[in-house]
Structures are given as structure tokens and as C-alpha cells.
Amino acid sequence: MQYRPIIALLAVGTLAACSGGKSDDTAAGASGPITVKASDTACEVAKSSLDAGTHVFQIANSGSKVTEFYVYADGDRVMGEVENITPGLSRELRVELPAGAYQTACKPGMIGTGIRAALTVNGSAPALTEDALLQQATESYSRYVTSQSEALVQKTGDFVTAVKAGDVAKAKALFPVARTYYERIEPVAEIFGDLDPKIDGREDDATAALPFSGFHKIEKDLWVSGDITKDGPVADQLLADVKEVVTKAKDEKLSPLQLANGAKELLDEVANSKITGEEDRYSHTDLWDFAANVDGSQAAVAALRPALEQRSPDLVKQIDTAFTTVDSELAKYQVGDGWKLQTDLSDAQLKGLSDAINALAQPISQIAGVIAKK
Amino acid sequence: MTEKSLSRRRAIALAGVGVAGIAGAAGVGAALIREDEPQTVAADASGAVGFYGGAQAGIITPAQDRLHFVAFDVLTKDRAQLVRMLKDWTAAAARMTAGQDAGEIGATEGILEAPPDDTGEAIGLPPSGLTLTIGFGPTLFRDASGKDRFGLASRKPAALADLPHFPGDTIDPGISGGDICVQACANDPQVAVHAIRNLARLGVGVVSVRWSQLGFGRTSSTSTAQATPRNLFGFKDGTANLKAEETDLLKQNLWVQPGDGPEWMTGGAYMVTRKIRMLIESWDRTSLGEQEDIFGRTKGEGAAMGQAKEFDEIDLVSRNGEGDPLVKDDAHIRLAHPTTNNGARLLRRGYNFVDGSDGLGRLNAGLFFIAYQRDVRTGFVPIQMNLARHDALNEYIRHVSSALFACPAGVSGPDDFWGRSLFA
Numbered sequence: 001m002q003y004r005p006i007i008a009l010l011a012v013g014t015l016a017a018c019s020g021g022k023s024d025d026t027a028a029g030a031s032g033p034i035t036v037k038a039s040d041t042a043c044e045v046a047k048s049s050l051d052a053g054t055h056v057f058q059i060a061n062s063g064s065k066v067t068e069f070y071v072y073a074d075g076d077r078v079m080g081e082v083e084n085i086t087p088g089l090s091r092e093l094r095v096e097l098p099a100g101a102y103q104t105a106c107k108p109g110m111i112g113t114g115i116r117a118a119l120t121v122n123g124s125a126p127a128l129t130e131d132a133l134l135q136q137a138t139e140s141y142s143r144y145v146t147s148q149s150e151a152l153v154q155k156t157g158d159f160v161t162a163v164k165a166g167d168v169a170k171a172k173a174l175f176p177v178a179r180t181y182y183e184r185i186e187p188v189a190e191i192f193g194d195l196d197p198k199i200d201g202r203e204d205d206a207t208a209a210l211p212f213s214g215f216h217k218i219e220k221d222l223w224v225s226g227d228i229t230k231d232g233p234v235a236d237q238l239l240a241d242v243k244e245v246v247t248k249a250k251d252e253k254l255s256p257l258q259l260a261n262g263a264k265e266l267l268d269e270v271a272n273s274k275i276t277g278e279e280d281r282y283s284h285t286d287l288w289d290f291a292a293n294v295d296g297s298q299a300a301v302a303a304l305r306p307a308l309e310q311r312s313p314d315l316v317k318q319i320d321t322a323f324t325t326v327d328s329e330l331a332k333y334q335v336g337d338g339w340k341l342q343t344d345l346s347d348a349q350l351k352g353l354s355d356a357i358n359a360l361a362q363p364i365s366q367i368a369g370v371i372a373k374k
Numbered sequence: 375m376t377e378k379s380l381s382r383r384r385a386i387a388l389a390g391v392g393v394a395g396i397a398g399a400a401g402v403g404a405a406l407i408r409e410d411e412p413q414t415v416a417a418d419a420s421g422a423v424g425f426y427g428g429a430q431a432g433i434i435t436p437a438q439d440r441l442h443f444v445a446f447d448v449l450t451k452d453r454a455q456l457v458r459m460l461k462d463w464t465a466a467a468a469r470m471t472a473g474q475d476a477g478e479i480g481a482t483e484g485i486l487e488a489p490p491d492d493t494g495e496a497i498g499l500p501p502s503g504l505t506l507t508i509g510f511g512p513t514l515f516r517d518a519s520g521k522d523r524f525g526l527a528s529r530k531p532a533a534l535a536d537l538p539h540f541p542g543d544t545i546d547p548g549i550s551g552g553d554i555c556v557q558a559c560a561n562d563p564q565v566a567v568h569a570i571r572n573l574a575r576l577g578v579g580v581v582s583v584r585w586s587q588l589g590f591g592r593t594s595s596t597s598t599a600q601a602t603p604r605n606l607f608g609f610k611d612g613t614a615n616l617k618a619e620e621t622d623l624l625k626q627n628l629w630v631q632p633g634d635g636p637e638w639m640t641g642g643a644y645m646v647t648r649k650i651r652m653l654i655e656s657w658d659r660t661s662l663g664e665q666e667d668i669f670g671r672t673k674g675e676g677a678a679m680g681q682a683k684e685f686d687e688i689d690l691v692s693r694n695g696e697g698d699p700l701v702k703d704d705a706h707i708r709l710a711h712p713t714t715n716n717g718a719r720l721l722r723r724g725y726n727f728v729d730g731s732d733g734l735g736r737l738n739a740g741l742f743f744i745a746y747q748r749d750v751r752t753g754f755v756p757i758q759m760n761l762a763r764h765d766a767l768n769e770y771i772r773h774v775s776s777a778l779f780a781c782p783a784g785v786s787g788p789d790d791f792w793g794r795s796l797f798a
Contacts (some may be wrong), residue, residue, distance in 0.1 A: 166584070257487060322579065355449055359579030369488025 033092065036106070038067050038085065043106030043115035043212070052099045052123030057082075060090040065108040067206065071095055071119065072103045074309075075320065077302035078144045082111075083151030083181070091252035099123035109337030110180070113327070133307040134256045134371070141259055141303035145185050149246040152181035156242045160235040163218055163228050172222050176280075176338065179215060182242070183292035186269065187300065188249045189260025195248075199241050214238050216282075223282035257305060257372035260368035263300035266293040267361040275354050277342040286341035287330070290353070294326055297364065304367060312370045315363055319346065322360035329356040406438040419561040422501035425471040427784040429629070432505030433643055434618040434747050435720065436597040439560040439727040441589030441742065442566040443551025443647065443775060444574065446581035448514060453524045457797050461622075463508075463556075463573055464791040473501035476572035483526025493575065495568050504563040505568055508792045509645050511536065512536055514553040529796060531635040532623040533644055533749045534780050540762035540773070545786035549649065549775040557645070557744065563590065585775070589725025589742045596723060602676060602684065606652055606726050606739055607770070609669050610676030613684055614711070617720040629718045630748055641783030643746040646754045649727070649775035652740040657770045668766040670705030678707060690714075704766040715757045720745040740771070750778060 033056040037044040040063035059069045059082060070081040071093070078097030079102065099121050105114035155178040162171040182189065182200065183346040190196045197205060201268040213234055221228045254262065273279040276292040301319060303309075308316050329352055333340040345353075419439075423431050450456055466476040466766040475481050479489025484490050515530035517523055556573055569589075574583050589746040593605045594612035598619050605611040616623055625631070630639045657665070666672055670679050670688075678688040680700030690708055691702050701708045712719050723746065747753035762768070782795050 260487075355582045358582075359449065362578040365489050369485055372485055372487035 006173050008276075017170050025274070036060070036069060036104070037062065038069065038106040038108070040065050040108045041115075041126070041327060042115065043069075043104065043284050045104045045117055045119065048118060049120045049122065050097065052097060052121050052217045054094060054096045057093040057104075058090060059085055059093065059106075061085045061087055063087055063108050068107040068109055068110055068114075069093060070103075070105045070107070070114065072105060072269040073100060073302075073305075075305040075316070076103075076298060077140055077305050078147075078299060079140070079172040080143060081147045083147055084154050097121045107205075109326065110177075111334065111337055112331075118275070132206065132306060133168060133310060134304075136306060137256050137259060137303040138253050141254055141300055144299045145188050145249050145252075145302070148181050148185045149249055150186070153239075153243060153246055155181055156239055160239045163222075163235040164232050166228060168222060168226055168228060169227060171218070171228065175215070175219060175222065175283060176285040179280075179285075180288055180292040182215075183269075183289045184296035184299070185249065186293070186296060187265060188252055188254065189245050191252060192245060192248050195241055195245050199238060199245065202281075214241070214255070219280065219282045254300075256307065257368055258369050259300045259304055260364075260371050263297040263304075263367065266300070267357055267364060271357050271361065273343075275350055275357070280342070284341040285339070286342040287333055291339060293329060293331070294323075298323060301364065301367065304371065308367065308370060311373070312366075315366055318363040319360070319367075322356075322363060326356045326360050329353055392677065397460070403571045412770075419682065420500035420502055422472050423473070423503050423505050425468045425506075425785065426787050426790075428786075429641060430505075430507045430645075430781055430784045431471070431682055432507035432557055432559050433723070434596055434628070435559070436501075436506050436600055436618070436721055437592040437594055438503045438561045439592055440560050440563040440566050441591065441592075441744075442558045442570045442586065443589065443742065444556050444558075444565070444586040445511070445584045445743070446554045446556075446574075446577065447582050447584045448523070450580045451523070453797070455580055457575055458791070460793045460797070461791045462576050464785060466572060467506040467569070467578055467792070468785075470496075470569045470572065470789070471501060471504045471506060473504075476569075476576070493568065493571055496565055496572075499562055499565055499568075502560045502565040502779055504558065504560040504565050504575075507557040507559075507645075507781060507786065509555045509557070509781040510534075510793065511552050511554065511752075511777065511779050513551060524606070524607075525736060526796065526798075528757050529636050531637060531639055531780060533630075533639075533751060534633055534778065535751070537750070537776055537778055538755065538759075542759050542762055542768055542773070543776070544772050544774055545776050546774055549587075551777050552584045552779075554581060555645070555647075555779045563588070587727060587728075587742050589727050591726040593724040593726055593741055594722040596721060605724075605741055606654065606728075607657055607665070607669075609665075609671060609673060611724075611741075612682060612722050613671075613676060614688075614707070614719075616719050619754060623719060624721075627748055627753070628721050634749065638798070639780055639782055642781050643748065644750050644753075646743075646745050646747075646750060647775070647777045647779075648743040648773050649757075650741045650743055651738070651772045651774050653770045653772070654737045656740055660770075668704075669704050670701040671708035679705070694713070704764050706761070706765055706767045709760050709765050710757055716732060716752070717746075718753050718757055720747050720757065721755055728733040734767045746781070 036057050036059040037048045038059055038061045057069065061067050064087050066087070067085045068083050069079060069085065071079040073079050077099060080093050082091050082093040085091050092195050101110065102119040102121060103116050104119050105116045107114040155174065159171060159174040159178040162174055194210060198214055200216065201210065201212065201214060202216050203220065215238065217234050218228065218231050221231055270290050270293045274286045274293065277284060277286050279289055280286045305316065408709065423435055427432060438638055448456060469477060470476055475492035477663040479491045481490045481492040481497055512530070512534050514523065544648035556570060558566040558569045592603050594615050595602050596615065596618055598617050602613050616628055627641055630642050632640050662673060666679065671677060676684040677686055680689055680692060688701065688707060688711060690711065690713060692698055708714060722744065723752045724741050724743040727742045728737060730738055732738045745754055782793070785792060
């Protein structure tokens, strides 16, 4: 493995500023958790400089919106995150942070880029080999899946409860929210045979062996007939299937190539079924899924980022620019903490989204080749 | 033809050298070297038409049988990125017109993990006379609000002004205009589609396809060696078309001359496209006599009314025994004739199209009209204004799309690229 100076810079980040370079695994124990005061408009992290090691963040949500807390490395690579922190709730995040430059972010309302702050972690970090960087990608993405899974089970549970209680309005409101977590980790969920079709299959995919079920069956009843009185068993099955996916997903380690292909396939999903309004044809909440697929794609790319930086920095730049374009194109259609309905967009607006997604999918389709090359 | 015995690669290399030599001797612009058009000759229908040359291939090249035409919107605001794409396109076009894969690696030679740099549907197919011709639309220079998009506004030719509204126009903006166009003509439809598809793929993120059109059955002959084909009305079309062999007429009517406008267009031509829907079923209910009167030609031979043979001189003056003109006042060929239009002549290169059927069960069919000329203001515009106002054929046609592009001179060799004179 050849060693290039740029890697050291990337990995170490703030090496020049660091003092002792000692690694203290008991950092959390010594000084207690780092408090994060999250509200609808602020994200106050008690410390902006830490020593390398494992740290515990204690996030208290005093706002009125559900929030999320992230620790990002370069390129929004998730080092740790905690989802679904409801108003009034306090939750912990334990995360191992090697020396480097990071960002913390709260996401009140769970969308957008969040309220950011810089976080410097001091100490020395060894330069990593290419293989080690790729190994890290798998672990990094695995952390992402774990955090999303937890929120997925909770939100699907809430949705199922509303359906079984016959609360149409509440179920409608929760439908795109629960799907968000599912759509983010679809590359993993799709690995497990029949589970994805059972959870997310559409009416035209149904067969005698796999009848129409899951999210979209309930969606149809919610939006078309408004009658969900018979959907109790469907809802229970949905939750059971989601839990099974989550259990299996925790043990599943996606290879770097799988990550690269997953990132691309999520964008293909956007291009072929979200922009066209095929996916959520009854609720027209396709833009929620769109945003979630893009998030998921970005998470997979971010996990591969250190390795990509080493192999093809130009490609990374191209991808960053294209993600920015997608984000700003999508942001035009944000309404509060959600999105406009797909049917409210004009053909020209949908073409704009389509162009942005294609422009992103093109460089992302090159990642697998870059990763595969020795 | 000795070319027939040469390998594909060798023939192209020779063509390139020939042009460079002549250009060097002449010392100046591409327009001067068009007499020697190595790229206009393919050994046979499956052979290659040279890509490099003084003029772009695909204009006076004997019209191939199939068309795939595409218009792009430019997405990027970055001039350098656009130029990079044009260079990539040029390299791919040089390869594909030679019957090679779009990329250097090829459709099946790359690593398994990466998408191939050619899409593969032309594997095993010969060059099929493929020509790729590029044009730049008015909106590339200034956007709708008048903003200079790429610092090119001062280079926009006056001849590239938006076409006026013609009486009866029912233009759909969604299938009209465009910042850049590429005309792919080939004798095999799959070869033409393969070329456009790969250029669109290479342009992703920089350009976006605005509209595209497939065509079949060339409706014009661009060389005296070709027989005049028929349009979907069943008539010979383009008998009086400009032809490759008419050197002086081409100079007067087709090629942009030094001093006509910005230098970067010298040796090029302006292209108008019009998608003309034919009301086929109504036409088919029209009597033979009326059909012939509307066109001003006989349906069988294609002779002008009152004449015996297709290429007999049109007589616009004489009258029949009842005192009526042989060619009626509102006949298509009278209104389109150079003598009716201050001598204006076009080089037409249109194709028939059938886009399936419409919701009423009618064939969605017609003519995808393409015409090249030195200046649309003295070419297409006055001719079409005349036709739009008076042509008896108007009852059976609708113009549904319209576009105008500036097609510069040819790519001189591997170091040159599409649009270099414009972006220089």
C-alpha cells in the first residue's frame, strides 16, 4: 500500500493544533457526558474540542419538533447519530472519535442539513492503508443503518398504532415519516428476499404467493377509500416485517462494492419511481421518499469517502457538487418539515429534479469501478 | 473507388491528411476547402463517411435513410465544463462515425464493476454512413431574460435571430428550440440511435435532452446521384433541392461566406427544423386531381404540371386552354420556387416520421423538415412566410415544432473539436 501525504492530512486534520496526542478512552467517564441543548432553532454542544477517544453526548430536546443529532466527519460521513429525539426527551449518543475535524448537527424537524457546529478532536491518528479505509467504510455505514433502524421501528410502530386505532388523519401524517427511515436504508433491506416486497411492494407487483400488503396497501386504503378498519392484520404484519429487517440488517455488513452500488441504486429509485410519482401513487408523498433515498445514497458515499479521496479526489469533488445541486433543487419544494406533493410540481419542475438526479447518478455510477481497481 | 479496399481506420486517416494539406495550402478558412469533401463519400451504404473535413458531414453528404435528431438544453453555468463536454463529444463522434465504440475501452472490454463506456447496441454493425452534425441554438448565447450565459453574446450571429411566428403555426415549445442540437443520420437506425444515446450519456449533468425525433425514409436527395424520394403524401419531394454537385449555388445559398457575420460561422450553415404533422387521413380522402394541383406536380412521375418529366423546367407562366395557370397560384411548388422567393434556395434534408397514432386513431405522422442555408432571413423565413400565407397544402399540415441552429464549419482533425471556433 502506498502512502500519500494527503491521507495523513485528511485523517489527522488538526494535527498542528493538537497538544499531547494522548488517547483517553475514559474521556466520557472523566468529565461526564457532553451536553447538547437542542431546540427548534439552536444546537448548543457543551464542548467544541475533545481528546481522541470514546465520548458520550447527552442530547436534550427542549424544542417542539422531533430532532436528530449527528457527528459528521468530512463529507458528512456519519460517525454517530441518534434519531427520533422527541420534544422533552433526552437521549445519549456514544461515539468513538479519532483525531480530526468534525461537525455536530441537530436536525429539528428531521430534514435539511441541520444546525451545525465545528468539533475538533485532538490527538494523533495513524495514517490508514487503503484496505483499512475500505474496512472503515463498512463499519461507518453499519453505524448509519443501526441508527436509522431504531427510528424505523419506532416510527413504524407509531404508524401501525394509528392505523389500528382507526385514526386516519394521524396515520396519513405518519406514513411518509415512517417511510423515510425505510427508504434511507433500502439497499440493506432489499437484501432479505421477500421482506422488501412485503413491506414496500406495489399493487402491480402482487402475486398469489405475495399478496398486496405493507405500506402501500395501507396507503391505498388511507387515501383512496379512507377505510382502514380491516387493516389491523396488515399493519401488524408490517411492523413484524420491519422488525425482522432491522434484526437482520444489524448483522449485515455491506462490502464497499455493495455500498457503491447501493448509492447508485437509491438514485435509480428516485429517477424511476419517485419523480414519476409511481411509488406513492395514492398519497403523492414521493418527495419524502426522494429526500430519504438521497440521504441514504449520501450516507453510503460518505462512508466510502476516505477511500475515494485517496483514489479519485476529482470524482469526490464532482459528487459533492452534484449533491449540492440536488439539495438546492429539492429545497425549493420544502414545506415546513415536509415536502410538496409530487402532483403539485409542474412538468418543468419535475424535469429540473430529474436533471439534478441524473447529474448526480452519473459520477456515483463511477464509484464501484474506482473502488474495485487495485 | 479505391477507398473500398482500404481499412476503415486507414481511409479516415487519409481523409484527415487530405483536408489538412489543402487547408494548409489555402492558408485560411474552412469554406475554401469545401471543393474537396473527402467526408462526403462513403464506399457504400454500410461504409464510413469521414468525420474530419472543411464542412461538417451530414449536410451535403448524400442523405442517408435514417435520422435520430436531438436538441439539448445546457444545464451547466460553467463554460469550461461545457467545452470539456464538447471535446468529449467530438472524440466520441470521431470514433462512432468510424464504426468504433464511443469510448476508448469499449462496450465489453472494461472491468466488470464499472459501467461500460459504450452502450453496446452497435456491436457488429458497420459504420452505416453515420454522420453527426452539431448546431448551436440562439438560447445558448442569451437566455430568455437576455442574460449572456457563457460570454458568447457578442458572437451571436444576426442570422441566428428567433424565427418569426408564421400564420397558422401551432408550435409546441416543449419540442422546439434548444441550446445545442445533434443530427445523426445513418443507413441503419440502430447506428443513429446508438450515436445519440451515447452522446446524451456523455453529456449527463452538463446538458439535458430537451426533445428528440426519429425519422425514416429521407424525403430529399442531396446529390444528383440519388433518386428523388417520396414523402408520406406520396409525392416526390425536393426535386428542386440544392445538390452537392451545384458548387456555385451552394456558395451562394448554403455556405456562410467570409463577411456574412461572425468569423466563427464562416464555412458553416444555418439549420432550420420544423416538425410538420400531416393530416394523413384527410389527405387520403382527397381526389388525385386535387392532390396534384395542391403540389403542382403529377403524383406518378413528379413532373411539374404541364411538363412530361420530373426534371423538366417548371413553367410558372403558361396557362391552359381555359386561361388558368398550369401550376396553380396556390400550388406548393410555385410558392416554394426560387423565382417566387428572390432566388432563395434551401438544402433540404428532411425525413418522414410516424410517432405511432394519436388518441383519435389517426397516424401521428408527417415530415421532419430540415433545411440548411447561408442565411435564414433570406432563405427559410421568406419562403415559409409565402407558404404559410398562401399554400393550398396548409389545409393538410400543421407545423408543431420549430428550431434554428448555427452549424459551424467542420472539425479539421483530432486536435480540433465541435465549437472550437465559437468558444475560442
